[in-house]
Amino acid sequence: MVRGWWHDAVFYQVYPRSFADGDGDGVGDLPGLFARLPYLRDLGVDAIWLSPFYRSPMVDAGYDVADPRDVDPLFGTLADADRVFARAHELGLAVLVDVVPNHTSRDSAWFATALASPPGSVERSRYLFRDGRGTGGDEPPNNWLSQFGGPAWTRITEADGRPGQWYLHLYSPAQPDLNWRNLEVRCEYLSILRFWLDRGVDGFRIDVAHGLVKALGLPDVPPGVPQGWEGRLRHRLPYWDQPEVHDVYRTWRRLLDSYADVDTGGGRRGRIAVAEVWLPRAQRSAAYLRPGELHQAFDFPFLLAGWDPVRLRAAIDDALAATAAVGAAPAWVLANHDVVRPVTRFGGGALGLARARAALLLELALPGAAYLYQGDELGLPEVEDLPDELRRDPVFAHSGGRVPGRDGCRVPLPWAGEAAPFDFTSGETAWLPQPASWAELTVAAQRHDPDSTLALCRTALRIRRTHPALGARAAGRGLTWAEDELPPDILAFTRVPGFGCAVNMGKAPARVPVTGPLLLASGPVEHTGTGDLTLPPNTAVWWSALA
Numbered sequence: 001m002v003r004g005w006w007h008d009a010v011f012y013q014v015y016p017r018s019f020a021d022g023d024g025d026g027v028g029d030l031p032g033l034f035a036r037l038p039y040l041r042d043l044g045v046d047a048i049w050l051s052p053f054y055r056s057p058m059v060d061a062g063y064d065v066a067d068p069r070d071v072d073p074l075f076g077t078l079a080d081a082d083r084v085f086a087r088a089h090e091l092g093l094a095v096l097v098d099v100v101p102n103h104t105s106r107d108s109a110w111f112a113t114a115l116a117s118p119p120g121s122v123e124r125s126r127y128l129f130r131d132g133r134g135t136g137g138d139e140p141p142n143n144w145l146s147q148f149g150g151p152a153w154t155r156i157t158e159a160d161g162r163p164g165q166w167y168l169h170l171y172s173p174a175q176p177d178l179n180w181r182n183l184e185v186r187c188e189y190l191s192i193l194r195f196w197l198d199r200g201v202d203g204f205r206i207d208v209a210h211g212l213v214k215a216l217g218l219p220d221v222p223p224g225v226p227q228g229w230e231g232r233l234r235h236r237l238p239y240w241d242q243p244e245v246h247d248v249y250r251t252w253r254r255l256l257d258s259y260a261d262v263d264t265g266g267g268r269r270g271r272i273a274v275a276e277v278w279l280p281r282a283q284r285s286a287a288y289l290r291p292g293e294l295h296q297a298f299d300f301p302f303l304l305a306g307w308d309p310v311r312l313r314a315a316i317d318d319a320l321a322a323t324a325a326v327g328a329a330p331a332w333v334l335a336n337h338d339v340v341r342p343v344t345r346f347g348g349g350a351l352g353l354a355r356a357r358a359a360l361l362l363e364l365a366l367p368g369a370a371y372l373y374q375g376d377e378l379g380l381p382e383v384e385d386l387p388d389e390l391r392r393d394p395v396f397a398h399s400g401g402r403v404p405g406r407d408g409c410r411v412p413l414p415w416a417g418e419a420a421p422f423d424f425t426s427g428e429t430a431w432l433p434q435p436a437s438w439a440e441l442t443v444a445a446q447r448h449d450p451d452s453t454l455a456l457c458r459t460a461l462r463i464r465r466t467h468p469a470l471g472a473r474a475a476g477r478g479l480t481w482a483e484d485e486l487p488p489d490i491l492a493f494t495r496v497p498g499f500g501c502a503v504n505m506g507k508a509p510a511r512v513p514v515t516g517p518l519l520l521a522s523g524p525v526e527h528t529g530t531g532d533l534t535l536p537p538n539t540a541v542w543w544s545a546l547a
């Protein structure tokens with residue numbers, strides 16, 4: 001296997017509207033990010049992934065792209081984007097940007113011309129328009145459901161004022177799905193990729209990568225097959241993970257490889273793509289990483305395993321085996337802008353924080369790449385008490401308020417100060433309110449505290465860069481589980497040469513054989529010299545056994 005810079009890199013997800021605000025309007029933007037890039041260099045990550053900053057009506061926070069070749073004025077200008085790319089490269093950070101190929105915004109030029117053109121036209125064939133079923137075509141063309149709730153189809157009014165065809169949207173009605181069996185769509189996205197590659201980005205995170213191509217004929221989901229996660233576990237739903245989607249990525253790979261020798265800055269070569277594939281089995285997501293396809297796929301089974309040692313170990317083993325079988329490496333994920341923050345997922349409060357810190361050490365000790373979500377280095381919890389009227393995630397409205405949605409993990413970062421907006425913006429308020437309790441969690445408050453989560457993350461990243469068993473210097477791609485009579489709720493493994501990691505996921509302290517001095521602990525541990533260690537619950541340690 002050729003080992004590229006990305007194989008063991010640590011990527012930091014920047015969610016631009018919540019990272020840092022440069023113009024005082026309360027919404028994060030590219031100038032704000034530019035000013036804070038040294039923070040990310042100092043944190044010690046290798047790369048950043050930027051969630052969409054493209055022109056958009058922002059129905060789905062920018063994942064409804066109206067013009068993928070321009071920056072939304074909310075976030076700045078194309079020149080601001082160029083400055084961010086150049087400065088990141090100067091600081092030694094690679095840059096991935098999002099590409100959103102499954103759908104456009106309802107406000108895109110293509111969708112406007114599709115609406116203005118008749119059924120059967122070339123313009124409509126870029127999307128998935130169909131006649132309805134039932135009398136007068138009043139029923140949706142099939143039984144597919146939107147990920148945001150309700151049917152995945154919306155009916156339009158034709159130019160003559162009559163009720164017309166329906167269009168498919170796997171997400172909100174503001175995000176019409178493209179027709180990836182249409183060659184023009186495929187060419188358009190190659191051109192969009194080139195647009196950003198020519199501006200110097202190091203690669204892409206592909207939104208809904210497993211969803212682009214739908215089963216021919218758009219057949220109904222068979223009766224009784226659930227369309228949620230359960231359905232994905234046991235069936236191949238007609239709108240996910242269709243075999244033909246791989247042709248798309250083989251073409252994308254050829255394009256990315258054609259830029260292989262172009263130095264984007266800092267001497268780094270090789271442009272990459274990471275697939276967002278929400279599939280329950282590592283074997284299925286690894287199919288996206290076969291030779292000639294993509295470089296990485298997010299490992300969501302790891303994220304979904306929760307604080308469960310059996311599921312976590314299975315997720316780790318599956319991912320290592322599945323990626324090795326195709327000559328790739330895993331890309332571990334604990335969080336992103338779509339899921340409840342780890343501190344809260346793992347139980348909230350001091351317990352959740354202790355577990356989130358331990359999980360961070362686990363993630364960073366594993367072979368392969370790691371993705372961190374902004375704010376997790378600060379141990380931020382989910383904000384669960386946002387007022388309903390401030391919630392922006394369409395999931396909240398589409399569920400009639402039953403599902404709180406994803407705003408709670410998107411609350412702007414606290415940088416400094418005693419009160420909101422914690423230096424996130426020079427304006428009075430941030431676009432979502434930060435809890436007063438975040439005064440203790442600001443970057444400034446944690447920066448000089450050796451016990452802070454920020455310090456833990458920085459130290460872990462420094463060790464990862466320097467230890468010969470970890471990160472880019474890692475000699476081997478695997479790990480060896482410690483089997484010697486450990487209770488099942490202890491995850492412990494070694495990597496060569498001379499590195500060990502143990503996590504106590506149980507309720508009681510446990511004896512763990514440690515074969516060298518401790519490098520790092522996620523919480524208080526008493527240990528002197530070498531030998532067995534009593535590991536408190538919800539704690540992880542790293543040790544070195546180098547001669």
Ligand code: NOJ
Nearest residue numbers: 060063171207208337338
């Ligand atoms: C996945 C993105 O991460 C999420 O935020 C978005 O809502 C959907 N894809 C639709 O684009």
